[in-house]
Amino acid sequence: MNTSLRWIASALTGIVFATGLSLGGAQAQSEMAALAPRVGPMSDSTSALPAILARNDIALYTEIFDLQNDGQWDKADRLIAQLSDDSLMGHVLFQRYMHPTAYRSSYQELKNWLADYADHPGATRIYGLALKRKPSSVGYPRKPQAVEMPAMDAVVAFDEPRGGSETESPATESRKYAGKSSSQRAKIRAIQSQIRSLVQRGNVTIALKNLDTKANRALFDPVSFAESLGVIARGYFRYHEDQEAMAVAKMATKLAGDDAARAHWWGGLAAFRAKDWNTAAAHFAALSLSVEADDWLRAAGGFWASRAYLVGGEPQNVSAMLQRAAEMPRTFYGLLATRALGQTPPLDFEMPVLSDTETEFLLEIPAARRAIALIETGQTNRADEELRRFVDELPPSFVGTLLALADRAGLADVAFRLGRDMERRQKVSLDGALYPVPGWEPEDGFGIDRALIFAIVRQESQFRSRAISSAGARGLMQLMPATAGYMAGDRFHGSSRAELFEPGLNLSLGQKYVHHVLNLAEIDGNLLYALAAYNAGPGNLQRWRAKIDYADDPLLFIESLPSRETRAYIEHVLSNFWIYRLRLKQNVDSLDMLIGGSWPIYVSQDQKGSPTGEPRTVRISAE
Known part of the structure; x- marks a missing residue:
């Protein structure tokens, strides 16, 4: 690391020491244990939920679902005849009629299902299949129905939701497109799309010439024009033409001032890399106040302004910039700033409590009753589908009620x-829901800390076990079948790909891939490299490291990556990781490493491998 960047690191480290926080060791661990918010993990049992089904029916339904999954219809029918409660028969018949291989439903069966269960999840699929199989001589089946809800005016109003601090938002509305008609806005967006395409293909100077015309200056509003200049500044920065990036950013800021958010960002990074500290600080400080930037970008502006002021010899401005970034404490740079100031993020992991009044209200909703019954029988995916259907039907004051139910049931995806x-x-951040601790576990147990696995799951699938991407990635950790097959030593093709939706298997194979990536010789436990490789592939990581100019600065490395998706991925997963560390009452050593100017290295805290109980390092067998 060059001398200037070492000084930034040591100065920020000094801030932490000055506030009494050590950057590592036993003292840091004990201090973090005292500072960390109280843990409130999601329940992994249904004991606190109101009972819906009798014990005998729970056992019957559980076996019925298992038998039907294997296509054993006769055995399932014999058990169905023994049921005393038929409230889940809509789900039982849906499973049968929509079985992918072992059953072909008739039109009459589908029509009858819709007559009785049109308010169930899957009604749209049943209806679509019924239309395909409907004889021309018969009438149409019943259409899917909305979720049946009790009359809201008959329900006692509940307290305001319990939770954390309000999310930050700009005090002023965006001035983008101000005074422009809808047709003018459409023209502006079309030109902006062309500019982005040119920059993406490396034609940055051509993009600038195409944008900066008399006609476009007349058409564009200042903010939109500055936004496109920011795209061009990004292109110049990507191709290491820092002076050109700074010049374009200057054009944008003359037009739009603080509203030139992206131009401030890329111009600031170019100036920082060119060691023009004053220009960098000015750009970043303006960005930290921009109404055109979201919380993540404004926090980045504040933190990078503090770095530029430090190395530029204006330490008196550092604290104010860190304070600005710390106003967004759930963002990547907000967490860095909060820690650098010696503060604890204002996180609250307590969850709403399901009161008797709220329980009575939920039990008036048929979908909620079915969801609880499905949870009792182990059909959590079906329960999730029931609950998600009426989330948008609830008024804001009732959302906390459903959240309490999801927490009790251990439904991380619904809670999230x-x-x-x-x-x-x-505008309430309920951290217990935003950072749930689900009861899932890899088939072979956790070999990588839960904090890192859950951080990746939160970003990849948002805890949806049946998530599938347009590229074909599946499950909680969004595994491609080829990658999963490589980790499993087996192939996943055809119907076997559905196995990747099973949480235990998906987490097990995903964890093995994390092991594999962390243990690559060129990564060697480096969290930034590992997350870049997990997202974009080890090959892309190697190419980027060879091409980009980041002066051995970990933060500049992130921001210099050519892939916007990968930059965001690293920052979001690390933020998740640190917040999960706090939720699990663990120290945030990798956060301290970054503040100290070091490359963050993964160190296990769940896996205590030495006699002294000290965390062991990343070398974990993937077998």
């Missing part, structure tokens, strides 16, 4: 979705 919904609708 509801937590996001509360952030969006009520």
